[in-house]
Amino acid sequence: MRLLNTRTGRFHWFEDPRHVRYAILSHVWSKDKHNPEKTYQDVLRFESEVPEGEPILSKLSSKLRRFCEVSHENGFEFGWADSCCIDKTSSSELSEAITSMYDWYRYAAVCYAFLHDVRKDPEFWRGDFCNSEWFTRGWTLQELLAPTILLFFSQSWDVLGSKQTLAILIQEVTTIDHAVLTFERSLEEVSIARKMSWAASRRTSREEDEAYSLMGIFGVSIPITYGEGRYAYVRLQEEIIRVVPDQSIFGWGPPPSIELPPTTRQYLLASCPKDFEESSALIH
Numbered sequence: 182m183r184l185l186n187t188r189t190g191r192f193h194w195f196e197d198p199r200h201v202r203y204a205i206l207s208h209v210w211s212k213d214k215h216n217p218e219k220t221y222q223d224v225l226r227f228e229s230e231v232p233e234g235e236p237i238l239s240k241l242s243s244k245l246r247r248f249c250e251v252s253h254e255n256g257f258e259f260g261w262a263d264s265c266c267i268d269k270t271s272s273s274e275l276s277e278a279i280t281s282m283y284d285w286y287r288y289a290a291v292c293y294a295f296l297h298d299v300r301k302d303p304e305f306w307r308g309d310f311c312n313s314e315w316f317t318r319g320w321t322l323q324e325l326l327a328p329t330i331l332l333f334f335s336q337s338w339d340v341l342g343s344k345q346t347l348a349i350l351i352q353e354v355t356t357i358d359h360a361v362l363t364f365e366r367s368l369e370e371v372s373i374a375r376k377m378s379w380a381a382s383r384r385t386s387r388e389e390d391e392a393y394s395l396m397g398i399f400g401v402s403i404p405i406t407y408g409e410g411r412y413a414y415v416r417l418q419e420e421i422i423r424v425v426p427d428q429s430i431f432g433w434g435p436p437p438s439i440e441l442p443p444t445t446r447q448y449l450l451a452s453c454p455k456d457f458e459e460s461s462a463l464i465h
Contacts, residue, residue, distance in 0.1 A: 182285065183221075183266045187253040190238040190246075191228055192266075195259075198288045204252040205289035206262040207324035207331070208244065209297060209314050218264040219245055241265075247338050248293060261285065276405040283323050283397020292328035294321075301335040310341065311354050319385035319394040325351070326361070326368060326398060355379060356461060368398065372464050373421060374429035377457035391453055392417040399425065411452055418450045429463040 182198045185191070195201045211218050219242045227237040238246050245262060252260040267278045286292060299309040310333070315321050325331065331344040344351065348362040357379055360366035368376070376398060385391050389406070392413035396402055401420045406413065421430060433451040451457060 182261070182281075183268075184259040184261050185224075185245075185249060185266065187249040187257055187260050188238075189234075189236040190224070190241050190249060191236075192224060193259060198285055201259060202257065202290050203259040203261055204248075204255070204257040205286055205292045205328070206245075206248050206260065207286075207292055207294040207315075207321055208262075208264075209318055209321070210264065211242075211244070211297075216242065218242065221265050221268045222270070224265050244295060244297075248295070251293065251334075251338060255291070257290065261289070279393050279405050280396065280402050282320075283327050286324055286327035287329075287397075289328055290330070292324065292331040294324070294331055294333045295338070296333060296341070297336050299333075299335045299341065301337055301339040301341070306335065306341060307350070310347075310350065316354050317383055319380060319383045319390055322380055322383060323394060323397050325355070325357070329364070369400075372429040373399070373425060373427045374432045374457055374460040374463035377430075377433070377451075377454055378459075378461035380454035381456075381458040383454070388453075389413040395454070401425075414453055415450050429460070432460050432463045433457045435459060 182195050182201075184193050184195060184201065184203055186193055187204070224237070224241070227240040231237050231240070238249060241249070245265065248262060249260055263278075263282075268274045294315060296310065296313045296315050299313050300306055325344070328344070333341040333343070333347065335341055341347070345363050348359045351357065351362055352359045358366060358371065361368060361371060377395075380391070380395060385394060387407065388410045389408075391411070392403070393405060395417060399417075399421050401417070401424055403413070403416050403420050418430060431449065433456040
């Protein structure tokens with residue numbers, strides 16, 4: 182696992198993330214072409230341009246720099262951010278990272294969720310929070326569920342609260358059970374259909390990520406094959422069926438009270454998480 186030194190901004194490699202104390206970043210990638218996310222290659226270039234041992238923090242994006250600064254202020258020597266700590270030009274490293282991502286968030290001592298569209302203003306922050314883009318993305322679902330300690334930060338890097346203190350508000354936004362967010366109820370106790378419904382309104386940039394971003398939540402792993410489209414979601418369900426004895430996975434689609442048009446064909450497995458939109462009430 183590749184981590185950033187929060188004091189210098191330089192990379193360090195660790196074989197086992199369970200043997201190092203680190204902070205981890207959760208965020209929505211910047212769409213600003215004038216201030217793009219810094220990649221693994223960018224950080225490597227910065228390291229080569231600055232004499233060995235000297236900090237390169239000033240060359241990082243403001244988001245990465247503040248993440249490192251906040252992490253360091255809170256006693257974390259190392260931090261991880263998906264934008265730069267994965268070499269996405271390496272298909273093998275990318276596959277390993279996607280497969281391991283849930284555990285990396287679970288093993289982190291703390292997760293900092295940076296909400297770029299939430300103001301700290303007491304009058305507006307709750308409304309901004311509930312409408313934040315962070316809650317609409319596919320990958321941030323596991324980043325919400327996996328960490329034991331998750332702190333939310335505003336666009337100015339002011340603390341808004343934790344997953345536990347904001348659990349009731351998060352439940353209103355996501356429909357995820359308050360008890361799950363506060364660890365009073367384990368994720369394994371929740372039906373497959375209900376967990377799938379949590380992802381129903383979320384979106385990913387690539388269709389395959391609808392499946393890959395859910396692997397850790399269901400405790401399964403499937404080969405990463407970009408280019409297969411929504412078939413990845415079918416493979417995910419097949420693997421879940423193989424290891425989890427929960428037939429609620431077949432309870433997708435419109436409720437029975439809705440009359441389907443004659444042309445609608447029903448299949449055994451769903452085609453995407455949205456098919457579980459009305460399935461949140463199903464139990465094991």
